[in-house]
Amino acid sequence: MITTNRIPAVRDFSVNGMTAWFAELDARDLLFHPDESPETLISMDSGRPCFTPTEVAALTSTIDRLFALHGDEVYEAAYPLFMARMGIKPDA
Numbered sequence: 001m002i003t004t005n006r007i008p009a010v011r012d013f014s015v016n017g018m019t020a021w022f023a024e025l026d027a028r029d030l031l032f033h034p035d036e037s038p039e040t041l042i043s044m045d046s047g048r049p050c051f052t053p054t055e056v057a058a059l060t061s062t063i064d065r066l067f068a069l070h071g072d073e074v075y076e077a078a079y080p081l082f083m084a085r086m087g088i089k090p091d092a
Helices: 015-027 054-071 073-085
Strands: none
Touching: 015 054, 015 073, 054 073
């Protein structure tokens, strides 16, 4: 069985790299709130888990490292993407 790795690799763990990673998750329709545990996320369409166990491990490891390196800047990196997904334009 061939499986596809849907989780993008972080190219670098700088703030810019983190922002690019969240943007890539968003482009792949995989964006989730960094406080959510990926293993608990269920697809509303199918009722099945959004991520495989391998994907959960990759996401959890990456998010944990991003928080260790950047703290609350993780939220700031993801915030504009969430706002855009909801059709809300942040104040300029």
